[in-house]
Amino acid sequence: ISNLPSLKNLIIKDCFAELPKDLITECEALITLDLSQNRITGIPEGFFKDLKNLEHLDLSFNKISTLKSGVFSPVKKLKYLNLDRNHLEVLPEFLFAGLRKLTEVSINHNLLTTIDALAFQGATSLQTISLIGNRLTLKSKDQLDWDYMDMGMYSPFNTLSELKKLDLSHNNISKIFDDWRFVLVNLEILDLSWNRFEELYPNSCQFLSNKITVNLQHNDISSVNLYQPAAQSDTTAPVAEPNSSILLDNNPLNCDCRMYNLAMRLQGLKPTTTEPKFNVGNAQCKSPPHLQGDLFKNLSPYDLYCEEMTEEVRFNCTSVLIRPAYRDLYYDCDFAPPFFPNTEQYGVEQLSLKLQYPPNDLSNLTLSLLNLTNIGLQEIPFSPSESVKEIDLSKNNLTEIPIRFIESNTSLYLSSNPFDCSCFARDSVIALRGSSNIKDLDTVSCANGLSISELEISTLCHSNTLIIAEIGGIFLFLLILFTLAFIFSRQIVDHFGHRIFPCCFIDDPDNSPKEYDVFISYAHKDQKYVNKLLPKLENDFKLTVCVHYRDWEVGDFIPDQINRSVLNSRKTIILLSNSFLDSTFANLEFRTAHNLALKEGRERVILIILEDVSKHEKLSEELKYHMKMNTYLNWDDSRFDEKLRRRTIPQLYNKKKFVRPAILKPIFKQATENNLKKALDVHLNSAGQLVNLAQNKKDIENV
Template identity: 25%
Template sequence: METKYPCLMLSVALLLLLFSCSCNTGASAETPCTCELRPGEGGVPQSSAFCQCPTISSLSSQDIPNYDNITTMVVSCQAVESPADLSLSDLSSIQSLSLYNCFYVVLNSTFRSLPSLRKLVLDGCDLDNDPCNYFWVRSDSFLGLPNLEELQLLAAADVPKLHGLPSLESLTLAYIYQGVLIKNYTLVIQYPNLLQFTLTGSVSETHKVDVLLLDMPLLERVNITYNPQSLNWIVLPENLFKHTPGLKELSLTHDSIRVLSQLVLHPATNLTKINLSNNNIRYVPPRFFDGQDKLVEVDLSDNQIWYIAYNTFSDLVAMEVLDLSNNVLTSLETVLKGLLNLRIIDMSKNSLGHLPADIFTDCTNLTELQLSKNNISSLDDTIFHPLTKLEGLYLNYNELQGISRQLFQNQTSLQVLQVGVNRLQAVDFAWFSHMSALNQLLLPINNIQTVSSWGVLKSSFRGNLQVDLVANNIHRLPYREIIQLASLGQSKPQLPQVLLNFNPYNCDCEVLPVNQVLSLPRATETFPDLVNISCWNPPELRNLQVSHLPPSSFKCFFKEQCPESCSCYSLGMKYTDDALQRIVNYGNNMSTIEEGTFQGLDSLEVLFLNNSGVKNVHSSSFSHLRHLKELHLQDNDLEHLSKETFKRVSRLQVLDIGRNPLKCNCDLLAFKEWAETNVQSVSFDFNVTCRNHGNKVFTSVAHVVKRELSCAPGNQYVYVIIALGIVVAMLLVVLLVYQYRGFLQVWLYMKCGWRFDPIDDGDDKTYDAFISYSSRDELVVIRELAPGLEERGFNLCLHYRDFPVGACIATTIIETVEASRRTIILLSQNFVDSEWCALEFKAAHRQVLEDRRNRIVVIVLDDLELQNVDKDLQFYLKTNTYLKWGDPWFWSKLCYALPRVGRGADKQSSDSEHIDMKDVTSQDSGIEMTEVYENKTVET
């Protein structure tokens, strides 16, 4: 056996041999093996045997029941040995053999008598992986196995160059002792027919791995995994698959790979699956997948990827599964463009905050989308519209504050929608009514307070729908909806299941006892956790189960005046039969009919409240009585009636308000007009009277006219009109101030010295301003701009005067910008055409970005076409204001934009506002000027 350490290996072999002899002495060869039959591959009964033996030499076909039909054997030994004369000739018909913890050394005679063997597994550990006795393999250990197709060597002490095995197609080498894998790297070269190669936890010399895979043109599957310490591939070798053109499946997981070579996959153009998960990859090169048009599955999960270029996946036209989960991605632009065959995308466990509205435009065949555990706070209403085949959408653990019907309007095939652990505040089941196949709507641990359209659950879904609203902020149990769903009986074979526990419920007089609901036919089927729901308020009922409380526990504070030192409660009318159609309540004493008094009596049709001392009626007292047809309020103490009180009672046919001390006012006449139009039977004869303020004589309401009460059209709205006028005027003032804010800021600065957006200019700057201009515009600077500013006290830096002779112009520009409080850009077509002027702007712009202060003042000298301007400058002009040469307020605006230099400068700025341009032009043909930059002269 070849080895780098012959003395060490010889010593180890002798020790193992001695230990083997001592073990054999104590082992009894007479002790038989115990075997049991198990279903074999494909579920064939009685075709597989599992045996536990003292040693491998004690194994005999006589111990195996039904041996003639056995094709698969698994043997676990209690002690290892290496008998020189061991032969497994009794097992000549076995096709698959797995031996655990049985050998010290595999001799060349051990398997010679197994010509039918197709699969052989040798593992130095027992089935529980404890203990492990590493075994030795000789180069001739597997001679005489012409039909062996699969060989697995696990926990071997070493693997030499192996001979024979002409039919070998699959080779697995796993957990070789201390990573000492291959002393002769021509191992795999001996098997040109190899289709699958697995290398797990066994690499010690990384630079030899590419040699290991040489000359295997038929190799289809490579699995090199769990080599984090020994392999430590910082960079994946570029020529790793140079001679494996037939490669179809590649798995390189848990290998500490950090950098992917851009060309490493280029020789393997037949790949269909690639798994690079659980590494330390931070960046995927744009050309990494070039030419991989057969690739179907890509797994890049559990890495440190923070950026993916837009064209990284552009060649993967056949890709169906993409896993980018558990990385550090913060944004994704158009990386999915053109991937028409994608079915599954997993982008969970990243740091995505915003997704472009068109990111899934081409993913029309997508069926599953994982976006859980990101930082997504909002989604564009159209982002999922192309995904008409989507079946599973997972948005758990994000920052979503709201969703809408428009967001899911095209998801008619959706089966699973999970939006748990977000910040949703409301949900409407109507948003999902078109999803007939939906079976999971999971919305737990949000901030949902309002749940609407419960009736959709009865009709829009096929059944088996689970709705999870656990641990939200729902304060009131939807008892009406609970009763409607739980009362369906057998008319609907499958009802939705709704979970409502762990919400802060208010247990007041509006709570119907849970016990009444639980007695309904299918209550527990529809609401399985209803019996466990607890109260949150009032405090004395906190954490008590509603089902265990008597009806008298559910109280509301009494809104009428309560005697001092007393606590008054109302039990309301919640326990009246919801199906009640007629209430006769005359002759009582109820001065006020509060809002919600008749809540829950939706079926009520006739209501008598006459002769009950009623003085006040809340505007919403009858709003819930949608089926009310008759209302009797005669013989009470009503002084005011408003049409708003009855407006929502759309089916009202009979209304009696006679013999009430009504007051004649415009509201009463408006009520009269409404009632005569909308109520079939209402009479304003002598029984319906009113009196004016201070007058004791009652007059029939039928005889009162508007002009007597000064109810001219629109009088009642005069205050509203005045208020609206004031609001409109204020808005106009605000808009005018905003529109002319620049002018107002300059005017206030010149008159009062006020600045509204001061910049911390600091005292460490040499110049107040550096003027950047084209040499062709130098006359404007020399004759007008520079003198005008220096007269006002500003310290300027100018090309022709202050740049040091012979110095590097690029360095000088950068240093000058940093040493100036402002940079004045004299923008003209000449400036745009100058490369040095562009450098000056970029230096100033960089300083703006570093300081996070706008220190650039742009003066536009002539008309420019923005499309010809540098992109950075173009963007700056679109997002910032600039000055125009020749503006009547030019000097005042310019002084406001520059740092303060004293009162004197401010006063001077108001002089000479108009600039005479007759003598100054952007080009003067009579003067030839030059720019000298870095020993280069450019005539301009």
């Protein structure tokens, strides 16, 4: 083939294993040379000496194991080089020296373990390098002990400022090199998928290229550590959406507190520094166990916490949690520990303490929050202290308004306590209403259920004479009213009564206006059921639905979120499963809805059984009682949709309910005698059995 000065394109396939040295001598016009799919093991020295115009060279699918430095130096005009599917292990120094017009190199599926730091020296026009399916780590001998904090670690591509695409997928790379971030400013695609990355750090996620896509899919990344996002009120935070992105799909994420900053990025909070947009796709949590299999993009930042397991820190407490969403170290204990660690070493600012038994003294505690909710407190055994900023006393049995704490400017939560609002407590009620430190004042109520914030102070202290006169007048009025009700049919009273005597009829609570029709309470592992249930309720039934991951406010106290969600919804749907019983917050949502239903005397809870939970050790007595005394739905019921519709959609035709005062029961004794004989006074004894106490009562009228 030699001595063909006009030959421009040459293709030789499946011909020889060893190249003759003079195969293409004096072929100066040759532009394209394709020697792929042969059995070539090496390139003879000086083989390309006459190919001064060669632009396209294909040596793929051969058995080349070594290349000498400068072997391609004569082909100064070379633009494309393909060495795919060979046996190369090393790219020596100055391999591409002098190839200033070379724009694309492909060395896929070889045995490469090493690329000399000077291998690409001189190939300054390279735009695309593909090294897929090799064994590269890109670490030189002096970089084998490289730590992620080490600066100035450069790859062999650090001189290629025009590089736009670098494909290193299916290798053994575990670090992002500094030149990729700071030198290759024109880089648009950096494919690092199917490598050995285990963790990302803040510095490794910052690139000067403003249009780069970094593909880190299919690695072993368990944690993504990022800088704190900017506060929402921080006007210095960048506004424009980044054009670059980092792809993280198909990585075994450990969804704990270290992933909090990434979760906040997905919530829309901007970083304080320039960084690409993170795309987690359908990446799932591999751990912790209670989040295993959940999609990370569906998690709330409040779901992400780390549990401190060190015994000298736990002090036999139930749990010690690092909660970045609350910026606190949260202790859940029976009694207060003897001392606490420095919160700064955990990256949080505050210390919170949940106790089952109240302390007698607060002077030795320095807390942002003391949580004493739902422990049956009837009185407060300690005095206020400046070292405790906030105390949650909600859901207890306090009757006396804690005036000492109100006067001390301690922030308080006081909802769901039966406070005394009589004339004797008038000054305390006024002080409570005037305090700016009651965080849940709108939901604080008297023992009679009246909201303290809406209470008319002037009505607290009527004279005894006026009270007696009012009671007598009301009694006489009700006597006349229900005498008429006895004479005439109940249907006539129901139909006309609310127009003639509106004070004796109340709005049916099922039809009273609420912010939501339904609040769905469930465990995170049952998200798939919510995904099926939510469209049915919102699209088919036309209901407004509250779900925590969408409708709760970020940064608010979870028990308050639960309380508001239940209060502001007509119904609460409980998706009961073994995962539900394992969830502390899910059980709290049930108790909140159940207690409110008992308090209002109406159905608020719709129980949907997802699986058999009868043998679960955490099945509470409240749930057992509720399941025995109320009907519930089974998820796999063939008439599930029909039954759910009847339970959730308000019955607009029954907007008024007739209220018959207990004081006039004797009037209706004869008409209801048969029903009274069948009355039940059912209680749940200590053995978990239902007992009808009405059978042991002497006076059936008191049932």
